[in-house]
Amino acid sequence: MSSLFSYQPLIPAEPATDARGIPYSDRYGDVYHSPHGPWGQIDYVFLRGNGLPGRWQGRQAFTVCETGFGLGLNFLGLWRAWRADPARSRRLHIVSFEAHPWRRDDLGRHLRELAGADDVWPLAEALLRQWPPLLPGVHRLEFEQGDVTLTLVFGDAATYVPRMRFGADAFVLDGFAPRRNPAMWTPELIQALAAHALPGATLATWCSAGAVRRTLRDVGFDISREAGFGTKTHMVTGRWIGGAGAGAYLSGALTERVRTGYVLVVGAGLAGAGVAHALALRGLSVMVVDAPPVDGPGQTGTAPHGGHLAAALTPLVSRDDNVRARLSRAGSQRALARWLGLAAPAAPLRCGTLQLTRDRGRGGKAATAATTPAAVPPAETDLDAANESMLAALGFPAQWLRAVDAEEAARLAGVPVSRGGLYFADGLLVQPQPLIDALLDTPGIVRRTARVLRLQAGAEGWVAEIERHAADEHSAESGGKVGQLPPAAAVVLANAAGTPGVLAASGLLARLPRVAQMHALAGEVTQIDAGLLGGGPRCIIGGEGYLLPAVDDACVAGSTYVHGATSADVSPAGQGVCLNKAAALLSGDPATVLAELAAAATPLSGWAGWRAVLPGRLPAIGPVPDAPGLLLATGYASRGLSWSALAGDIIAAILCGEPLPLEDDLLSEISPR
Structure with a gap:
């Protein structure tokens, strides 16, 4: 299985300063922030230029796309402004691209100089604690108990911007100067960025080059040239007036229904626990329904890993960094972020x-x-x-x-x-059942013991027909042994090899020939x-x-x-x-x-x-085609630990309208089909 685009190794940023002591890139011959100080430029150009904080006030979520993460100063400035605003959006998402990320120690030295005596330093420390290893691809960092997310993409923006799924309310264009780094200002990249613009999206940049302004107009932004910051004569702001359809993978109606209703997760193994945990962390109501223990292929019980003393989570590597290697690396990184903070014995041991x-x-x-x-x-x-x-x-x-x-x-x-x-x-030693139990103990999750027989889409959501079990505290409900659950805003089938049976009984398996071949x-x-x-x-x-x-x-x-x-x-x-x-x-x-x-x-x-x-030994994770609100997290084969946390965050991001934590070509490889 080969990679879908040519692999390019990351080349880290190298520490340097110019004669004024400003962090400087020898590669591009340009500085990392304004000589008049970073914080004033951030407030004037990028916050004011995007109508912030006003535009995020009263919103459920607000998403900013940034080109050129650099030292993380724009991210820290946005986070500081959001934190200081009592009328802020409930959640703030930032998607940022960086081809030459800093090593943690080098980044820390610069941030201490720039923010050491400032109220932004505690935020910088939090960023440094989560700073990922310099591995190409997508890294999801979370702050403020998940209310602030940073989707940090290490790699060439021209390669990755078209491969990411998100809708942006605002754009921060902050690459090095066009004459020094023209690749960050090409018509192709600007067109790719515009494809992520949500209705009413704005942009701001210190760059006022005529070619950049013309390209922004051509792709659908109404552009204004304004007075610049410091010694810069001009800056540019813009508002998206192009057509609808950006961020089309998001469903506003579904997201609202999920927020006010509940999500049914079928299966309480590693797959179901990973999904339920990710949903509950976002404040959603989750019901996990699992069948009673039976002995047979594809059947799960109340303690699917009872007696399974320990297991290992280790990513794969390949010379061409193929699909399987990239997916397993992403899964390993999500597991580290999600699970290391759990209490023993659920927390994995980072033993290598x-x-x-x-x-x-x-x-x-x-x-x-x-x-x-x-x-x-x-x-x-x-x-x-x-x-x-x-x-x-x-x-x-x-x-x-x-x-x-x-x-x-x-x-x-x-x-x-x-x-x-x-x-x-980063090899992890995991005790599977304690991990599952800890994930399912997250506030917002309720559990039932019953077998889901089939699903039916209705006006109020998905209705699950169940076979009740005597051990279930709800089994005394009227209606006999077979009953129905209240309509769910969304359903996630995470019941391993039991998934095809539920889909078949629901008349949905025919559209998923790969899932039908599960064994x-x-x-x-x-x-x-x-x-x-x-x-x-x-x-x-x-x-x-x-x-x-x-x-x-x-x-x-x-x-x-x-x-x-x-x-x-x-x-x-x-x-x-x-x-x-x-x-x-x-x-x-x-x-x-x-x-x-x-x-x-x-x-x-x-x-x-x-x-x-499943054929190809990759999981099926994501929405079922033409069945809004029905998703799968199944077919994990022998790498359940690799996919559990990653799948949970993919599905939660879809249902909550967040930037997805994985590239589009990888999402396509694991999409149910």
């Missing part, structure tokens, strides 16, 4: 992941490890060189991902390993006494299988993939597969212990469950 290179000496298959430390196979030098070459092409920061040889890998893991590989500093795949993991492995590894070790750090004095090894199963069971055969996969990752005594456990076939604790798998 050691992803070992494929063992060519074993033909790429897991095998029983030797009883002595494994010698480095002749091919390992080539594999190490391939990793280094890939990382050089990607240009990812070493703090996020780096190549390690077998010796360093063993130091990181704390146990002898069979070979080197890649080390992800349930059984699998199991095995628990090992950590004491047998010297306490277990310090980080996640992955390869053909995986071995996890100890939780409650046990290490989890996995996993199996069983096609055509009628039940998901812990079995001697599956245990042997898990142990042998883990043994192949290690060397020395730990490998011997695992191999001997596998050979002895002594029963060990474990967990078995189901994966809902």
Whole structure:
């Protein structure tokens, strides 16, 4: 699966100042803010020029699009003004594009100089705490309990502006000067920006170049040239008078209905919990309905991961940064942002992941490890060189991902390993059921135990027909065993391989041929006494299988993939597969212990469950075509942790009319079809 546009590595901004001490770009030969100070320019040009704060007052939400994030000064100025306004909009969204982002330490030094004695410094500190690793793509940052969002896009604006889904109420055009950075002022980019303009949108820029004014008029803005700030003679403001249709993915009627009604989420596993959590964080009312436990493909219960001691979340990488790699990176970053602040034991452990290179000496298959430390196979030098070459092409920061040889890998893991590989500093160890429980305990979420049989669209929303369960506190309602839920403003089917059945019963599956091909795949993991492995590894070790750090004095090894199963069971055969996969990752005594456990076939604790798998092994996340208010979050396969938080924020952003936290080409890859 290849990327849909040519990959370009990020090139960070390099610290420099001009003779006046103003932050300066050697690349473009221009300064990052006005020589008369940034805050005056922000207030005069960008706030006043866009009619702020007046235009956001009394609004539910207000969205600003900025070209050229730079040092984040416009963002901080907008946030400060919003915060100081008692009549402000309930929420403020800012979408900003930056091709050359600053490293955190360099950004911090400049912001301390510019805002250290100002009331904006606490806001700058909050920005620095959330500053993402310099990875290309979309980064969502949230402040003020989510009432202020920053959708920060790292990469070339000409590439990313057309690939983002948002509607803008105001534009801040603040790239370097056209003569120094003409790519930020091209007719093509301005046309792409205009495609995001909502009715009545405004713009402001310090740039008054004639070519820029003409292009803005051509794309649909009524332009005025006004007195400039400081020594600038002129600046430009504008109002959108072009046609409707910008931000067409937003449904004002649906958003209002969701805000005043409730959202029904079907399924209480990782998918349903991620969606319900994201909706509840935005102040929406959510009902999560989950079926009682049964043993069969595609069926979920009240504790779908009960007994599942631990699991790992690690992004993928590829030389061309393909769709799967970009999606998994986005999912990993959303999980970090959403879950690290939870209370134990729900909060993941940021322990890192050691992803070992494929063992060519074993033909790429897991095998029983030797009883002595494994010698480095002749091919390992080539594999190490391939990793280094890939990382050089990607240009990812070493703090996020780096190549390690077998010796360093063993130091990181704390146990002898069979070979080197890649080390992800952000690898997460997760306890699935505590995480799910914590997400579903968010205020605004209510839970019911019932089976959703089918859905029917009505004038007041979606009506779900349910089969009640005796354990449900509402089961004594009149109407017998089968009943109906109150009309929901929107419904999200997050019930794994049970999704096609509900869609089929509702007459909606025929329009989704890919979803119709979903199948349930059984699998199991095995628990090992950590004491047998010297306490277990310090980080996640992955390869053909995986071995996890100890939780409650046990290490989890996995996993199996069983096609055509009628039940998901812990079995001697599956245990042997898990142990042998883990043994192949290690060397020395730990490998011997695992191999001997596998050979002895002594029963060990474990967990078995189901994966809902779609063709291509990518999930289905988003609206069902021609069914307003019906969305899917399903088909997570074996990467439920990767998709849970990301899918929740995608669906919540759609229902709340927010900028979406993912590029359009990636959204298209996972859209239900």
